[in-house]
Amino acid sequence: MKLRKMVTMGLAGVMAISMAGCGSKASDTSSNGAAASSNAVVATSGQAQADANAQAAGVMTANTDPANTEVTDKNITIGLASEPSAIWGAGNGTTENEEQIVSGAILDTLVAKDQKTGDIIPELATEWNWTDGTHLQFTLRDGVTMTDGSPLTADDVVYSVNVWKTASATSDTGRFLVGATKDADNKVTIEYNIAAPAMLEMMTMTNFGIVSEDEVNAAGGLEAACKNPVMGCGKYKFKSWNQGQNIVLERNDNYWNKDYKGYYKTITFTFTNDAAAREMAVESGDAQVAYDMPVSQAATFKDNDAVQTCVYTFGQVAHLWYNMTDSHPTKELALRQAIDKALDFDAIAQVGTAGFGKPALGYFEDDSPYYNQTYTAEERAVDVDGAKKILEDAGIATDGSVELTAIGLQDVNPIYTVMQENLSKIGITLKINITDTPTFVQDAFGGNYDIIMVGEYTAERYPTLLCFMQQATIDSGFVIGGPKTTTPEIDSAITQLIQETDTAKAKEEAGALEKTMKDQCIVSNLYPEMKASILAKNLKGYTTRERGFLDATNFYEAE
């Protein structure tokens, strides 16, 4: 049996790798969970700017290569982590990462977002203007043909809006919509039930892809069209979906934008759960992209010459929320402040981003137009004595008798472990409760925690911004994490921030709100979250959409 022991031990290293693989799965689900549930989620624009921290040797970032100019008959294979349950999510009210990536290539939206500058640019609409706070009018482009050959009309937009509103009524896609009216053959007004300038940016998201009623009917109705989406007017057309195996798209040679050049004739999406296996598919040449690798695992390939490693931020910052309701020790301001002082944010950022990111100094990501540096680097340094003093002054025991519970999915376990170690230094016991997604969601809804880590996607001031402290969402009970309580002042400040039409003023308002949050120590900002992919060596044109989702249509091969 000695032999067996040795063999097993000798392979411990290899096992470590695949452990990381398991971690990746967990993080997928977690971002799903957070996305689907915290209202913050149906997100929007992606971040295009290169993250300086990610520019380590051998690592590239997204949205930096010039556009492709060549057209070939080649195929590109993109390895996704899992198979979506549908391709057209807006049609059946689902929002899955993989579904967004596939449908993003098939459907065009009214407006798009320049991932380099963050500007809203024309797509199917050439012009737009707010007629009032809740009515947004779009002027449609001429000469756009749908998959079935018919031209794009205002009726198609009205139909699409109705589908979003009804089929996705319970998701962020549909719940802010009142409806759409055809103003002219090429003019449509969409009405929202909330005044928020960010609704324009939201219209760039994949879920707001335009389809025509005729196409949906031809595909067999709404339900069938979700799985057989021969429709839209995007850069690629749906070709086939071999369940369990792959989804194949084909270049739309009739695409309205003649400036766009699709390098690959077909795009094949495959589904491989195991991150290491996904990466090896790229290394072997079976695939060109291994999408959504755990950052820690992707980092191990940065010196591998056979592949390229792509690491990027996507407009989401991880936050640590304190439950401030009765019966939770974290109701005490002093305890929250002590925790904030005791946490080693450098170490947490290191663990959370595999060394690519730095601690967040504000609630928004630092390249957001609404970013305020609320904390100084000094304030983020560990201060055990200061933390202890706060506890002593407040009469809180530091003998380990104060016990806090943190809940999370498997992927946050390493971060909680760092926190556990930090807090033990000030005599606070942290109990880490790692569960599966449904249990986590239930506990997070019900406030069954003292502290909880959640990321919020804040590329724009969506109606869901800071939903953790919006009275309405707290009342509904369907918010993942947060303090579970708020004040009328904070609530109205959030509403004001969402509705502010002037960007510069919005930044100021955000700063003021963050000041309040800092004074009351409602949240501790952790680090900008990151995504990573592994690419074939000569592959160029890694671009993203909202939430850092891959835009599969812009890849090309270097000469």
Added chain:
Amino acid sequence: MFKYIIKRILLLIPIMLGVSAIIFALKTVTPGDPARQILGNNATQEQIEEKREELGLNDPVLVQYVRYIGGVCHGDFGNSYRTGEPVLKEILPRLKTSGIITLGAVAIGAFLGILLGIISALKKYTWIDSLVLVISMFFQSVPEFVVGLVLILVFAVKLHVLPTSGIENPLGYIMPMLCIGLPSIANYTRITRSSMLEVLGEDYIRTARAKGQTEHNITYHHALRNAMIPVAQSVGTSLGNSIGGGMVVETVFGVPGVGKYIVDSITQRNYPSILGGALIIAIVLVVINLLVDIAFVLIDPRLKTTIIAGGKKQKKAKPAAA
């Protein structure tokens, strides 16, 4: 024989009732409202109530259970919460995929294992015997996913002879089969070796030698078939076990199999898929076991008497000639 088969098939009923009852019980105690999972977290309470009513989740568990069993009797295993497709329709192609991989894996494992076991038994206590032991233990000790990743590294990344994942290319089946098959070698080797050694020490082997039979024929005609009886038993068990147990391998190789389907369904709290998957696997298991038992009769004629007589032993055995 016919009566015996019927009896075995009737055994399915309590098994299926038991499996479904356990999963139904789990469903009531685990957190997560299926209606909310279908509708998403922004659904209003009314919408959720409506969905619960539609799914029949508001009825007492017993009523839900009876209704489900009724459906199963008509071949209706319910619809997946995730995709809305009938569970049976989703599972059957996956079952086929897993079945092919399982058969291949068991064939590879059994073939190599039996071969090594025979070699090991014939060369007992020599260095060859020890080498075989080391090889087979190596594969058993290394976890499946490590074997999988190493296989990908060697055959796909370095040699470019097999696809890394997926089964669109039939070659894609090879690595999953190897990955499940190789670790089982040790088991077959061990059983074959000890069984061979035992059989080779039997009196009838000496009888065969006394007839002037060659060692080769003794090994393959006299010993092997007898030695295969415990091995066949083991093959039968692993056929059943691995059909639903290929989760790790299916994950690593991106194979749409039934093991991964059920595990995914569990993480998604997709109860119709969990239940349907478990029941269908239970049925497959019972059928496989039955087939294995029938196959046994072909190897070991002694069993025929027992099985045909339905337990009434010796019924056909003739009394000793006076």
Added chain:
Amino acid sequence: MGERILDIKDLVIHYETDEEVVEAVNKINLSLEKGEILGLVGETGAGKTTTALGIMRLLPPKVGHVIQGNIFFEGKDLMECSEKDMRSIRGKKISMIFQDPMTALNPVKTVGDQIAEVVELHDNCSKAEALKRAQEMLAMVGIVPERYKEYPHQFSGGMKQRIVIAIALACEPDLLIADEPTTALDVTIQAQILDMMRKLQKEKGTSMILITHDLGVVAEMCDHCAVMYAGEIVEYGTTEQVFDNPKHPYTKALYQSIPSLDKEVERLHVIPGMVCDPSNLPSGCSFCERCTEKRAACAEHDPWIVNVEAGHYAKCFQYTPEWEADKDE
């Protein structure tokens, strides 16, 4: 005196394991004439079966070794034969019937196949012919030939032994070694089997070594009788000589341990002591420990074989001149 079919000279067989060396057969000499039946008697562990296996060259591989000696069969030294030659001898020239008929047959092959196998191996005939021969053999041993398609488990113990005998006789061997052919069987079946064997032996003129611990069987069947003790032949002679005039103390003791209907005894006579450990044989007479007639010299020197009367030999000091001299001292 007829032609000698078997002649064993100074045969020594050891079983060697990592722990010990068992001296199972020690320098035995035996000969057998054509058409004759030799009875080999002795208690369990005396080396009877080992001797038989030695003749067949079927000693357990790696463990059993012939250390020295020759076995001449029809003038040819079997010890010199290649394995291939031996295979052509086994089953054809020399057959063996094993102790336990319950386990001597392969459970997964039909009895017909098992009989035909030996025929096919040696008689250069087709499978069909071999099967036909198998059916004849079944008939000869008194089993319905149609049952050749059945498996061993469908037969009773006595019938299995008949099948084993059928296999042994299928190629009409010159020498048949029967190793306790009836021990595992009921008494009534024993008689039937022995009857049948004697009949077949007479018909075919087969020579035979009958290994048994049953003296009655020997008396009934054998021409000559050899008594083995601790790997040695301690007494040899015609059956009449050994039975009517036993010389060796061990043989005498054996007779005393046979229950008799004539005499009333409280309990059966038991030979005192244990058989000596064959892995650690004494330097003197191996029976000395249990012998009632022993003397000091018995423990020191191994006795040699003494010709006590014409064709009657015993391995005991009391028939040597030295014995008488010793007594006088």
